[in-house]
Amino acid sequence: MYSHKIRVRYAETDAMAVAHHSSYWLWFEESRVEFLNTNNIDYSELEKKGLFLPVSESYCKYLTPAHFNEVLIVNCFVTKIGGASVKIEYDIINEKNQNVAKAYTVHPIVNEQGHIVKMPENIKKEFQKILE
Amino acid sequence: MYSHKIRVRYAETDAMAVAHHSSYWLWFEESRVEFLNTNNIDYSELEKKGLFLPVSESYCKYLTPAHFNEVLIVNCFVTKIGGASVKIEYDIINEKNQNVAKAYTVHPIVNEQGHIVKMPENIKKEFQKILE
Amino acid sequence: MYSHKIRVRYAETDAMAVAHHSSYWLWFEESRVEFLNTNNIDYSELEKKGLFLPVSESYCKYLTPAHFNEVLIVNCFVTKIGGASVKIEYDIINEKNQNVAKAYTVHPIVNEQGHIVKMPENIKKEFQKILE
Amino acid sequence: MYSHKIRVRYAETDAMAVAHHSSYWLWFEESRVEFLNTNNIDYSELEKKGLFLPVSESYCKYLTPAHFNEVLIVNCFVTKIGGASVKIEYDIINEKNQNVAKAYTVHPIVNEQGHIVKMPENIKKEFQKILE
Numbered sequence: 001m002y003s004h005k006i007r008v009r010y011a012e013t014d015a016m017a018v019a020h021h022s023s024y025w026l027w028f029e030e031s032r033v034e035f036l037n038t039n040n041i042d043y044s045e046l047e048k049k050g051l052f053l054p055v056s057e058s059y060c061k062y063l064t065p066a067h068f069n070e071v072l073i074v075n076c077f078v079t080k081i082g083g084a085s086v087k088i089e090y091d092i093i094n095e096k097n098q099n100v101a102k103a104y105t106v107h108p109i110v111n112e113q114g115h116i117v118k119m120p121e122n123i124k125k126e127f128q129k130i131l132e
Numbered sequence: 133m134y135s136h137k138i139r140v141r142y143a144e145t146d147a148m149a150v151a152h153h154s155s156y157w158l159w160f161e162e163s164r165v166e167f168l169n170t171n172n173i174d175y176s177e178l179e180k181k182g183l184f185l186p187v188s189e190s191y192c193k194y195l196t197p198a199h200f201n202e203v204l205i206v207n208c209f210v211t212k213i214g215g216a217s218v219k220i221e222y223d224i225i226n227e228k229n230q231n232v233a234k235a236y237t238v239h240p241i242v243n244e245q246g247h248i249v250k251m252p253e254n255i256k257k258e259f260q261k262i263l264e
Numbered sequence: 265m266y267s268h269k270i271r272v273r274y275a276e277t278d279a280m281a282v283a284h285h286s287s288y289w290l291w292f293e294e295s296r297v298e299f300l301n302t303n304n305i306d307y308s309e310l311e312k313k314g315l316f317l318p319v320s321e322s323y324c325k326y327l328t329p330a331h332f333n334e335v336l337i338v339n340c341f342v343t344k345i346g347g348a349s350v351k352i353e354y355d356i357i358n359e360k361n362q363n364v365a366k367a368y369t370v371h372p373i374v375n376e377q378g379h380i381v382k383m384p385e386n387i388k389k390e391f392q393k394i395l396e
Numbered sequence: 397m398y399s400h401k402i403r404v405r406y407a408e409t410d411a412m413a414v415a416h417h418s419s420y421w422l423w424f425e426e427s428r429v430e431f432l433n434t435n436n437i438d439y440s441e442l443e444k445k446g447l448f449l450p451v452s453e454s455y456c457k458y459l460t461p462a463h464f465n466e467v468l469i470v471n472c473f474v475t476k477i478g479g480a481s482v483k484i485e486y487d488i489i490n491e492k493n494q495n496v497a498k499a500y501t502v503h504p505i506v507n508e509q510g511h512i513v514k515m516p517e518n519i520k521k522e523f524q525k526i527l528e
Contacts, residue, residue, distance in 0.1 A: 011284050014277050056194050059192075067279075069439070175332075176332060285454060311411075320457070324454050
């Protein structure tokens with residue numbers, strides 16, 4: 001498990017004065033990048049080798065609205081590793097310890113042509129170390 | 133069923149040169165607003181009455197990447213009506229008739245305090261007319 | 265002069281219930297792409313040839329706030345053509361005929377390495393046809 | 397002067413594989429909020445009192461492209477204080493000490509109706525302490 005802190009930007013709010021539902025994907029992505037980086041999977045390095053982890057599936061349950069300037073903790077977990085994809089889950093908690101959102105994303109590993117490829121053994125190994 | 137046309141903005145692409153996964157939620161939202169408006173549910177009017185349809189749940193399966201300047205058709209369907217929420221499904225198709233994405237969103241009806249309220253009969257009636 | 269219509273998306277609003285100042289750049293960009301396309305400068309085609317028109321300078325004066333679902337007209341003008349850059353100006357007008365914003369962007373022409381290059385004669389010619 | 401650190405998000409890049417010009421406004425805003433907060437001007441508190449600092453004018457010169465995952469330092473300065481507005485300037489520097497962008501924003505102080513109001517003395521005093 002990895003916990004990443006974000007602060008809600010003004011630009012991420014909408015006319016309901018809460019964070020817009022699309023903003024959450026920016027937080028999940030930022031958290032995921034830091035999560036993987038902390039676990040020896042540097043996404044920038046992966047890209048330089050022509051490997052990418054796009055999103056093929058995403059789900060989010062929005063539980064408590066988030067407001068401008070609130071600090072949120074995004075907890076990240078690897079919950080499934082396939083031959084060519086991984087599933088990452090997220091729990092967002094606010095400062096009052098309320099559940100803000102629960103979500104997951106699925107990431108195939110693809111090459112520069114966008115074709116799904118077998119996950120390199122060293123990457124798979126790093127993912128397995130952090131599989132819950 | 134309602135079909136809404138969007139064109140992929142440059143700002144909606146990312147360093148993989150395809151539309152970023154968060155951009156799709158902007159297209160679903162724009163399409164949903166037009167879809168409801170075409171069916172006598174004017175979201176701006178609803179807000180003036182203190183009623184809102186936030187997103188409580190969202191799912192998307194990304195099937196074919198979308199590129200800058202591509203024209204996409206977002207087909208929208210109401211597939212479920214509860215006492216206080218509706219489920220809307222989306223199919224995005226590109227100009228080559230490929231499936232770009234399949235998705236759904238769930239919308240409770242809430243008041244200005246963010247509390248879930250019973251759906252007004254006239255709104256429910258309009259939703260029922262377009263239930264698939 | 266070219267007029268492009270946009271409609272304010274919910275995601276483009278912020279907690280002040282007006283369009284966020286960063287959203288305007290998305291409208292200017294969408295309008296600019298359509299403006300150039302209408303005048304034989306297809307930005308997607310330009311990119312395929314390894315030429316890009318990034319933004320090197322931008323200015324905006326925000327005059328009247330824009331709200332969710334409002335229809336805005338973005339008027340675009342080419343006001344200056346240099347050997348390696350163009351200046352485009354924008355006027356946004358709302359349905360009540362109020363000035364919403366006045367802005368400009370400057371665009372050098374660069375290659376895939378990001379180096380400024382001389383503008384191809386055929387592109388320059390098209391820009392000159394629409395110079396105000 | 398105040399220095400705020402940001403890291404370029406993947407979602408903030410575009411098909412040129414650099415940060416999109418609209419993303420910079422999100423960084424300036426996040427930096428400005430932290431800058432003011434550090435100097436006893438809590439923007440969330442200001443809003444609770446019905447006072448807002450929208451953007452009435454913005455300018456940016458883009459000097460060196462920014463890439464995914466790069467760490468940038470946003471230096472913020474108050475450079476002008478009027479009776480009802482402030483001007484804030486920004487310098488973005490990357491890890492190689494290159495100038496990424498220079499920008500400014502102008503902020504009138506407005507009430508909930510969006511009308512420009514005289515700046516409260518205590519707020520003006522805090523701004524004057526940090527005027528360059």
